[in-house]
Amino acid sequence: MQIRPDVYLLRGKASNFYLCVDEDGLTLIDAGMPKEQQLVFDLLDQLGRDPSQIVRIVVTHADIDHAGSLAAIQSASGAQIYAGEMTGGYLRAGKSPDHLPGLLQWISNMFINYQSVPENGIEIFSDGDKLPVLGGLEVLATPGHTHDHFSFYSPSTGVLFAGDAIDTRNGRLNRSRKWLTADEEKANQSAIRLIELTPAAFACGHGDPLTGHDSGDLMKFFNELREDN
Numbered sequence: 001m002q003i004r005p006d007v008y009l010l011r012g013k014a015s016n017f018y019l020c021v022d023e024d025g026l027t028l029i030d031a032g033m034p035k036e037q038q039l040v041f042d043l044l045d046q047l048g049r050d051p052s053q054i055v056r057i058v059v060t061h062a063d064i065d066h067a068g069s070l071a072a073i074q075s076a077s078g079a080q081i082y083a084g085e086m087t088g089g090y091l092r093a094g095k096s097p098d099h100l101p102g103l104l105q106w107i108s109n110m111f112i113n114y115q116s117v118p119e120n121g122i123e124i125f126s127d128g129d130k131l132p133v134l135g136g137l138e139v140l141a142t143p144g145h146t147h148d149h150f151s152f153y154s155p156s157t158g159v160l161f162a163g164d165a166i167d168t169r170n171g172r173l174n175r176s177r178k179w180l181t182a183d184e185e186k187a188n189q190s191a192i193r194l195i196e197l198t199p200a201a202f203a204c205g206h207g208d209p210l211t212g213h214d215s216g217d218l219m220k221f222f223n224e225l226r227e228d229n
Contacts, residue, residue: 001209003018003159003201003203003209003211004157004159004201005021006020006021006022006134006157007019007020007021007134007157007159007201007203008020008021008043008047009203009209010032010039010040010043011039012032012033012036012039012065013032013033013036014032014033014065015030015032015033015065015066015205015206016030016203016204016205016206016207016209017029017030017031017032017066017205018030018161018203019040019043020133020134021047022132022133022134024055024132025053025054025055025056026044026049026053026054026055027054027055027056027057027058027131027133027137028040028054028056028057028058028073028079029058029060029152029161029203030058030059030060030066030067030163030205031057031059031066031067031068031069031070031073032065032066032068032069033064033065033068033069034064034068034069034072034114034115035068035069035072036068036069037069037072037073037076040054040069040073041076051073051076051077052077052078053077054073054077054079055079055080056079056080056081056082056131056133057070057073057074057077057079057080057081057082058081058082058083058131058133058137058152058161059081059082059083059084059087059091059150060149060150060151060152060161060163060164060205061084061087061097061145061146061148061149061150061163061164062083062086062087062090062091062095062096062097062146062148063096063097063146063164064096064112064113064114065205066163066164066205067090067091067114068114069114070091070114070115070117071094071114071115071116071117072115074117074121080121080123081117081121081122081123082122082123082124082125082131083122083123083124083125083150084124084125084126084141084148084149084150085124085126085148086147086148087148087150088122088124091116091117091122092116092117092118092119092122093113093116094113094114094115094116094117095109095113096108096112096113097146097147097148097182098182099145099146099147099180099181099182100180101179125139125150126139126141127139127140127141127150131152133152133154134154134156134157134159135154135155135156135157136154136155136156137152137153137154137161138152138153138154138155139152140152140153140193140194141190142162142163142165142190142191142193142194143182143183143186143187143190144165144175144176144181144182144183144184144185144186144187144188144189144190144191145163145164145165145176145180145181145182145187146164146182147182147183149163149164149165149190150163151163151165151190151194153194153197153199157200157201158199158200158201159199159200159201159203160194160197160199160201160202160203161203162194162202162203162204162205163204163205164176164180164204164205164206165187165190165191165194166191166194166195166202166204167204167205167206167207168202168204168206168207168208168209168210169207171208171210172217172221173195173202173210173213173217173218173221174207175187175188175191175225175228176191188225188228191221191225192222192225192226195218195221195222195225196222198215198218
């Protein structure tokens with residue numbers, strides 16, 4: 001599925017990730033579950049591309065459904081990985097961050113992991129940085145779902161890569177589910193920050209990308225967030 005001519009959606013088993021096409025090469029936003037690298041390689045083949053043309057992989061956060069195939073794709077492509085500082089530590093360990101209810105978090109810590117990435121394979125970004133993707137991709141700290149979560153916005157195209165800060169359900173925008181959220185207050189503040197950008201397209205980690213909304217839809221969601229804040 002194309003969100004626009006230069007942005008492609010990849011539907012993994014547990015989450016969405018995205019491929020961006022620029023003149024200098026390709027950028028992957030997140031990397032799906034373990035063993036989902038073939039989804040990327042199949043799309044590249046359809047586009048007449050190859051893995052070596054992926055120049056960067058940008059990570060919203062280190063959950064297994066967003067970083068599970070990261071090491072495999074990076075190894076095949078040689079791409080530079082970009083992530084937040086705390087996220088980088090989790091990626092090097094091949095572990096998801098703490099944000100689940102007690103027993104689920106214990107199970108995750110003990111039994112759920114993914115292939116780690118090399119120590120020198122990650123470049124750390126911070127809030128306010130800009131990446132050379134889609135005319136300038138703004139790095140936005142959006143903690144809440146996890147303590148080190150980032151979203152990315154392209155003002156020139158209007159596309160927002162929201163990760164798990166916002167998702168879509170039944171054609172509506174929603175905030176990160178409460179039981180999966182590390183910090184409720186920060187999650188609300190982060191969602192408000194993203195809505196205030198008034199994106200033309202919400203490319204979320206879960207649910208269908210949203211492009212057919214209007215100002216009324218955004219205002220309704222904004223007011224719901226303000227009431228919960």
